[in-house]
Amino acid sequence: MKKRLLLIFAAMFFAGNCAMYAQIVNEDIDNENEEEEVEEVEVPAEDEISLTDKEGNEEIIEFPEAMTYDLDSLLNLYMSKTYLAIPGDCEMKNENPTFSKEVYIERLSRIPSVMELSYNDIVQKFIDRYSGRLRYSVSYMLGAANFYMPIFEEALESYQLPLELKYLPIIESALNPKAVSRVGATGLWQFMLGTGRQYGLEINSLVDERRDPVKSSYAAARYLRDLYRIFGDWNLVIAAYNCGPENINKAIRRYRADKGRTENETITADDKDYWKLYPYLPGETRGYVPAFIAANYIMTYYCDHNICPMTTRLPSQSDTIVVNKNVHIEQIAGVIGTDADLIRSLNPAYRRDIIPGATKPSAIRLPIADVGRFIDNEDSVYNFRATELLTRRAVVDVNDDLPTFTRSSRSSYSRNGRYSRRNARNRGRGGASVTVRKGQTLSEIAKRNGTTVAKLRRLNGIRGNNIRAGKKIRVR
Structure with a gap:
């Protein structure tokens, strides 16, 4: 039975090699048991791996930041606690089978892709990480995929981009819509402030559309399209998404200089080969394409590694209404009786719980059953605790644990x-x-x-x- 969320969440299902990403269930979920079961087997993450080449030289490769996220930060999300659960009919074994190099190569070749999904020792290290230490995070992401993959695919398809790019948020944010990196990259697609604004996302003190799954996905698709117009190679597009196009151009210049090529010579396909540019790339970017390939692998072949998707109970249908006055989420929740956290989860772009309708007409998404109640009680909503909720400011402790930039x-x-x-x-x-x-x-x-x-x-x-x-x- 299919359920569909209007605009934001779509109940589409994706077939893996042995099952759907996650089972759709309707029963209530015991959140406390969910967290306890997973926490017992969580293994602390590390933030780098080392490789030794044939000459005995050691290379340290940093993991993308999302691969270092602790599992509790994912399971404490409202959507996780409300709509995801440990599967009851799938035994999550701790054994992670190992396969021959030929098996991995053959499996990667069977993934429908217009992009090159290469195999080497670096890719293997990332596959091992996802199938080993991060297997319970993969279980979460397989469940959360039911919320977000339909959105990603629709945005990518609208710009005729490879659908495999839907796995970029796996390595950018671990499908955490509230993810904020150490430098402020935000949301599922981890947009920096300047790039987000460049691609049409509204970002100010009250609104941050980088947090909006739909708007940020379409912005990401436009950015990826533009990067492909620059480089014409999908591996370089993925690398540029991580470190910026200027760093990719710098790597190309350094590689060409080492090969004795002048600036007047035409740039060839060899000059844009990711694996040849690899030594010239920033540290984290060296692991970015291998992580992307590994994400494609594990989201396809998770069953072969004894990873069970978390079961998914899809949210009820929702719809939007437009407000022309400032209104606080707690005003809406207090009058119409809806859980404020549910409203926040449906409207992640409003960063301080205020919908700034007085500035310009603004949309608020509510469960369909609550839309009529809002319309019938609109004046009461605007008046409810208005002075308290719309004028208060957060109080922070100076010199507590806020970062100091020196x-x-x-x-x-x-x-x-x-x-x-x-x-x-x-x-x-x-x-x-x-x-x-x-x-x-x-x-x-x-x-x-x-x-x-x-x-x-x-x-x-x-x-x-x-x-x-x-x-x-x-x-x-």
């Missing part, structure tokens, strides 16, 4: 705005600590302080994901 910290940012974890590791080892606030997770503390969950665990001897509010923990 001259030395600027060096951790590359020219293209990306954050280098390696540079960050080498700065400030003075043993700073923060106090855990109620409701905070390890992943939130790690992001706020420019570190990783794995390092917080090591510094503080923490096992698992549970931390006590009021406890002081070291962040470096």
Whole structure:
């Protein structure tokens, strides 16, 4: 039985090699059991891998930031707690089968793709990571795919782009719509502020359309289209999405210079071969295309690695109404009796819970059953706690655990705005600590302080994901 969410969520299903991405169920979900079952088997993530070439030289490759996210940050999302659950009829085995090189090559060749899905030792390392340490995060992403993949595919199809690009948000955000990187890249597609505005996304103090799954997906499709017009090679497009086109052009220039080619000579296909440019690329970007190939692999062959998708109960249908006055989400929830968190999940672009209808007509998405109640009680909604909710400002503690940007910290940012974890590791080892606030997770503390969950665990001897509010923990 199919259900469909108007505009934002579509109940489309995608066949994998042995099952749909996730089963659709209607029964209620026990959120506490869901988190406990997964937390017991979660393995701390690391943020890099090492490879040794035939000459014995070691290479360190950084994981994309989303591959270091702690599982609890994904399971604590409203959509996860409400609509996803551990599958009851699929045994999630801890055994991760290993296969021969020929099997991986053959499987990658069977994925319908116009893009080159190469196999090598680097790709294998990323496949091993997804099928091993990140297998429970993959289980989450397979379930969340029912929410987001239809949106991604529709946006990509509208610009006639390869549908395989729908897996970019796997390595950008781990399908976390609230993801914010250390440098401020935001949303499923991890747009930086400038690029988001360049591609038509509204971003201000009240609205951030990078958080909107639909609008950000169409903006990402336009950006990917433009990158392909520049490079004409999909591997370079994917790399440029990570590090910026200027860094790809710099890598091409350096490669050509090492080959003795002059600037007047025509750029050839050889000059735009990702694997030949590989040594000239920024550190994290070297792992980006291999991670993309591995994401395509694991989202297709998860069953062969004993990974069970989380079951999905699709949200009820929703629709939009337009408001011409400022209105707070808690005003709507308080009058029509709808869960405020549900309204927030349907309207992720409103960053401070205020829909700024007074500035320009603004749309608010509500469950269909609540649209009529809003219309019938619209005046009451606008008047409910208006002074309190529309004029209050958040109170923050100065010098608590908010990041401080100093001259030395600027060096951790590359020219293209990306954050280098390696540079960050080498700065400030003075043993700073923060106090855990109620409701905070390890992943939130790690992001706020420019570190990783794995390092917080090591510094503080923490096992698992549970931390006590009021406890002081070291962040470096």
